[in-house]
Amino acid sequence: MKATLGGAAGFIIIVALLAWLVWQMGVRSQRPRKLPNLGAPDVLTEWSPVTFTSYGSKVEGWLLQPATHAESANGKLPLIVIAHGWGSNRTRVLRYAHSLYQAGFAVFMYDARSHGDSDSIHAPSALMFRDDVMAAVEAARQLPGIDAQRVAVLGHSLGGFGALLALESGMDVKAVVTDSMPVHFETMMKSELRRKKLPVFPLAYIIPMIWLIRSGISRAQFKAANIPLILERHAGRHEAGRTPVLMIHSNGDEFISAKELKELKGKLPEGVIDTLFVSTIGHSTSEQEPAFWERVIPFLQEKVANAAGKKEACGTRLQATRENI
Numbered sequence: 001m002k003a004t005l006g007g008a009a010g011f012i013i014i015v016a017l018l019a020w021l022v023w024q025m026g027v028r029s030q031r032p033r034k035l036p037n038l039g040a041p042d043v044l045t046e047w048s049p050v051t052f053t054s055y056g057s058k059v060e061g062w063l064l065q066p067a068t069h070a071e072s073a074n075g076k077l078p079l080i081v082i083a084h085g086w087g088s089n090r091t092r093v094l095r096y097a098h099s100l101y102q103a104g105f106a107v108f109m110y111d112a113r114s115h116g117d118s119d120s121i122h123a124p125s126a127l128m129f130r131d132d133v134m135a136a137v138e139a140a141r142q143l144p145g146i147d148a149q150r151v152a153v154l155g156h157s158l159g160g161f162g163a164l165l166a167l168e169s170g171m172d173v174k175a176v177v178t179d180s181m182p183v184h185f186e187t188m189m190k191s192e193l194r195r196k197k198l199p200v201f202p203l204a205y206i207i208p209m210i211w212l213i214r215s216g217i218s219r220a221q222f223k224a225a226n227i228p229l230i231l232e233r234h235a236g237r238h239e240a241g242r243t244p245v246l247m248i249h250s251n252g253d254e255f256i257s258a259k260e261l262k263e264l265k266g267k268l269p270e271g272v273i274d275t276l277f278v279s280t281i282g283h284s285t286s287e288q289e290p291a292f293w294e295r296v297i298p299f300l301q302e303k304v305a306n307a308a309g310k311k312e313a314c315g316t317r318l319q320a321t322r323e324n325i
Helices: 002-029 094-102 126-141 158-168 185-195 200-215 219-224 227-234 259-267 290-305
Strands: 047-054 057-064 077-083 106-110 146-156 175-179 245-252 274-281
Touching: 002 200, 047 106, 047 126, 057 126, 077 094, 077 126, 077 158, 077 290, 094 106, 094 146, 094 290, 106 126, 126 146, 126 158, 146 158, 146 290, 158 175, 158 185, 158 227, 175 290, 185 200, 200 219, 227 259, 245 259, 245 290, 259 274, 274 290
Parallel strands: 077 106, 077 146, 146 175, 175 245, 245 274
Antiparallel strands: 047 057, 057 106
């Protein structure tokens, strides 16, 4: 009898220890690396630091002025907000900036919360990226010399994911460009586990639940973060009241496969999104191929720089929600 009880107690202890270890793994995985930024952006144009807030947290950014001014009739500039991905910062997405400011766009880049020089929060998530890009767009609209009606977003990886989630939440921009973006959050989680040589099963199914619990995100909110459905509802021609979306991926991306975007393109109705596939190697290299800029710059010139102004849509202002989402 004692042996049986002792065995049961030992089993319970082992299960509890394993549960604690998995929980701690989930906690650690929800702490993105905080990479330091350069003291000043390595650019050949004017720039200035910008600080704004996202749900009560301080967010640090840079505003880069264009090398050649593509001003509108009101003397103000079109602007591109750049959103980095998980574990990155604004310095690492400077790789996009040169071609944009050379083409006449002001460029606004920032560190998402828990990244770079911005304040950290308890439990970052994909919804945090959504909220931060919305806060960045609203902050950019208020900057001196910026045309509030001609703003677009370029998002890399989870930054692009957050930008598309923001369309569902009412973000009103002239266009969105995504680069190397996962179509499903689970893809990012599985890729991170493989990179760290950890078992995908069962961790890829348990750790997201830990993230949801720690972030205070309901299962319904998680299911609503459905990129294909969001694109069907919000992406398309601006003349039809939708947001033009250009999605780019490299066939040589071994972290997030281009296969997902190809499948997404095949499932969506014709004309919902534009796509471009390049052939660079890696997850953060698409802009190195000339075809990237040969497509992106004309797209932004047409959809943003040459766009007619319109009144600000209702529902674009941020609503107060929990700080940790």
